[in-house]
Amino acid sequence: MKSWTLIVGMDFSDFGERAFRQAVRMAAHRAGECVVHIAHAVTEKDMASPGSKVERQAEALGHAPREIWNRVVKILEQEQIALDAVPIWQHVRLGEPLEVIRQVAVDYEGDLVIVGTRGNTGMKKLVLGSVADGLIRDGRFPVLVAHENKLGEMEKTTLPDEPLTPEQEEARKSAAQGMERHHYKSTLIDAWKGLGRPTSPTF
Secondary structure, three states: OOOEEEEEEOOOOHHHHHHHHHHHHHHHOOOOOEEEEEEEEEOHHHOOOOOOHHHHHHHHHHHHHHHHHHHHHHHHHHHOOOOOOOOEEEEEEEOOHHHHHHHHHHHOOOOEEEEEEOOOOOOOOEOOOOHHHHHHHHOOOOEEEEOOOOHHHOOOOOOOOOOOOHHHHHHHHHHHOOOOOOOOOOOOOOOOOOOOOOOOOOO
16 A cells, blocks of 8 residues: 655745644554655755855755754654654755755655645735745645644634434434444534425436
């Protein structure tokens, strides 16, 4: 069985860390079945030190892996995930973030690309400038945008779930036969509630 491959676009920001945090949480739930590949781009802006281009590239490429490692260790400790619980690879390449992340996804047959966001609303405030937007628009692979979880700031509904009708309870029991299922305190969705049921098929 092929392992589930997550590609994480990670820069040296809280947003990159958020993307990696989301990835290792997902991977921890699929223990032994998931591999995380960190894609980090070294751009011209990262090579600001004096010296020749080759020297500046060498310094930037040498600094990045250690910085990534430090952040990885910190996040794993915070999430209480053992260092050897999830296979984690890092890929530091020269180029622009969008191209580097996409190419790592291609090279390692990524199943899902994960990136972080700067804002709380909409797609206009995505991390790394237009990187996440560009990955989403590419359309050739799935992309998960790791927003900060602020559901706690929102109000829950004050209306309780309605109890199951006898017909719904019987349908639930029938569906559960021969399967191990958890008990959920919720109702089956009645797709036609409030809309009226069609008396005949509509084509």
